[in-house]
Amino acid sequence: xxxxxxxxxxxxxxxxxxxxxxxxxxxxxxxxxxxxxxxxxxxxxxxxxxxxxxxxxxxxxxxxx
Numbered sequence: 267x268x269x270x271x272x273x274x275x276x277x278x279x280x281x282x283x284x285x286x287x288x289x290x291x292x293x294x295x296x297x298x299x300x301x302x303x304x305x306x307x308x309x310x311x312x313x314x315x316x317x318x319x320x321x322x323x324x325x326x327x328x329x330x331x
Contacts, residue, residue, distance in 0.1 A: 273327035280316065280324060282331050288316040288324055 280288045294302075295310040302310075316324065325331075 270329045272330055276324060276327050277331065280328065280331065283315070288321045288331075289313045290316045 280290055283289055290313065292310045292312065292314055295307065299307060
């Protein structure tokens with residue numbers, strides 16, 4: 267049986283926590299930042315736990331994470 271391939275795009279975007287949940291960065295932080303408030307930009311810096319529905323799909327494309 268050959269080894270499964272990890273999706274490199276997903277591997278760069280997700281990390282696993284100690285409890286096994288997937289952590290991701292928030293979107294909307296790359297450009298058009300002038301109209302966004304400082305508070306909104308600060309909150310976009312933080313990581314967030316990926317949704318359970320997303321996590322199930324991610325586990326298939328990230329078999330060794």
